[in-house]
Amino acid sequence: MRLNFLRRLRTTFSREDYSPGHxxxxxxxxxxxxxxxxxxxxxxxxxxMDACPDCGTAVEVTPTERDLGLR
Numbered sequence: 001m002r003l004n005f006l007r008r009l010r011t012t013f014s015r016e017d018y019s020p021g022h023x024x025x026x027x028x029x030x031x032x033x034x035x036x037x038x039x040x041x042x043x044x045x046x047x048x049m050d051a052c053p054d055c056g057t058a059v060e061v062t063p064t065e066r067d068l069g070l071r
Contacts, residue, residue, distance in 0.1 A: 009034070009043075009045075010065065032045050032046060032047055033045075033046065033047075033061060033062070033064075034061070034062035034064075035049045035059040035060065035061060035062060036059060036060050036062045037052035037054070037055065037057055037059050037060075038057065038059075038060060039052065039055050039057040040052055040054055040055055040057070042054065043062060044059070
């Protein structure tokens with residue numbers, strides 16, 4: 001189930017949709033990122049987050065395909 005969720009997120013965030021005022025090939029079109037709480041194992045889609053809202057643990061930045069060298 002988690003793999004399907006991650007696959008859907010990747011598909012959603014990898015689309016190169018046109019946004020007025022931004023070139024379609026702009027690498028910085030997304031302003032949100034994935035953050036993961038290692039204790040709760042929850043992933044959040046946010047602009048910025050330092051701590052998990054549920055347990056207060058520091059969240060980690062979830063690497064993107066580009067970060068992992070897959071794109």
